[in-house]
Amino acid sequence: MKKIGIIKEGKVPIDKRVPLTPQQAKQVKENFDVEVLVQSSDIRCYTDDDYRNAGLTIVESVADCDIILGVKEVPIEKLIPNKTHFFFSHTIKKQSYNRDLLKSILDKKIKLIDWETLTNENGNRIIAFGRWAGIVGAYNGLWTYGKRYNLYNIRRAHECFDYEDLKLEYKKIKLPNIKIALTGGGRVTRGAMEVLLGVGISQVTPHDFLTKRFDEPVFTQLNSRDYNRRKDGGEFHRNEFYKNPELYDGDFLKYTKMTDILVACAYWDPSAPVLFHREDIIKDDFDIKVIADITCDIEGSIPSTKKPTTIDDPIYDYNPSDDEIEQALTDEGNITVMAVDNLPCELPRDASESFGNELVNNVIPHLLGSDEKGIIHRATITEAGHLTEKYAYLQSYVDGK
Structure with missing residues (x-):
């Protein structure tokens, strides 16, 4: 059984949003036959008890999860090697301040899927704040x-x-x-x-x-x-x-x-x-x-x-x-x-619920299914230590050129 982990946000200033609310996480667990683990956090707009009351397991680490969901950039020291990470990486426009982040993602052989790159066949985004x-x-x-x-x-x-x-x-x-x-x-x-x-x-x-x-x-x-x-x-x-x-x-x-x-x-x-x-x-x-x-x-x-x-x-x-x-x-x-x-952070509960609905309806079925429409494939930036073909243009950015 696959394990999905919801990470504690580590970026400063803090972000109270979550990729899945407690009820949405429960829905994913029950409808897709996966285990959903929630890393303990004292900063979320939903408390650990909110997740516990929805039947979710609170853990100190999500290192043994297969898929890790976050919102903002994960601090380099908290990236988990050889896992699938979802978060807004702010790298696809060659943002200079996140070059080291993308380099570390490659070094740690992480499969990175950026929320911003998830699109339908027409190129329209399917999840956003x-x-x-x-x-x-x-x-x-x-x-x-x-x-x-x-x-x-x-x-x-x-x-x-x-x-x-x-x-x-x-x-x-x-x-x-x-x-x-x-x-x-x-x-x-x-x-x-x-x-x-x-x-x-x-x-x-x-x-x-x-x-x-x-x-x-x-x-x-x-x-x-x-x-x-x-x-x-x-x-x-x-x-x-x-x-x-x-x-x-x-x-x-x-x-x-x-x-x-x-x-x-x-x-x-x-x-x-x-x-x-x-x-x-x-x-x-x-x-x-x-x-x-x-x-x-x-x-x-x-x-x-x-x-x-x-x-x-x-x-x-x-x-x-x-x-x-x-x-x-x-x-x-x-x-x-x-x-x-970071305007959506001012209404974190509403923003999280809206985002989570799109995640449950537009992304999770493809992530845990066959991905026949290429939703996950098109959005994958790195895999097995390499940039995917679509994002090969970032190589000079990674190399510092």
Whole structure:
């Protein structure tokens, strides 16, 4: 009988999320005829007793498990050789800070499957925390705006027990007739829209956002076509843009003149146009005062995102004149930036339950079955001490070249 282990998260700052809730772990145990062991942890959003009460076994080590499930990167010293590890490795974009992690995974002959690489036949991800990043990110953006202008006081998301508890704060949010621009069209964006609509903010078209005045707060959702244009003046083609973004110029500045809060949810490719430059911010017609950068691409499409922030210290001010970070809420001429890089951690119970449902329904059957659709095969980055064919491009990264 195969053994699946749920590891104690070891990354700092701590992460309270779990890949499977107690009831989901029980479901896997009963439906797939496997043993599920849970490493004892004092930091999870679900306690050891929660798992015990669901009939799971609590252990000090999961070293004898065949498959080990985690959420964030496993510290190098806690990697278990010759096992199958699942976690967000943050290596497939050649992230420099995790090169040693991938090298160790290869040295220890670990089969690594990254949650981010699990896709269906069409290349769409089948498991993610994106919706919860959008929910918490948009809520944090509204919290930031309230702090900046002393408009209202609402609890932080992580101070709420769960999403339903957080929704109780919505009625406290009283906004003037501001405009909020939301970029993107995927899970993250839909999560952010849930919050804005839940607060009672009306959605308007990009055209109306640019051309009309409103006597209430409004938001618009912008897709890539709304703020990128072909260099040769031709029509925008979405697939072409994602395959060859260098053929396009950015056209976002028209929105910066009309926007009070920017909620950035769109994936950004380094070869694609940025939203704006520092030089644009210092112009008189740049109106954005608060940026909730859910994407958190450091010095990427948004020049004010110069560092990630933390749940404990979620915002800072960006001084565009000097291109420097300053203490939050210190100067009206600054932009206040929220760039927490682990947003779903603020609602760990909801995020874990949603993620676990996708794991049980979309991944476990293939992992413990025949994998006829190649779900697990396509997502496997390393095996038996080597990079798989699909991820052979990472060899130069591993070699430090």
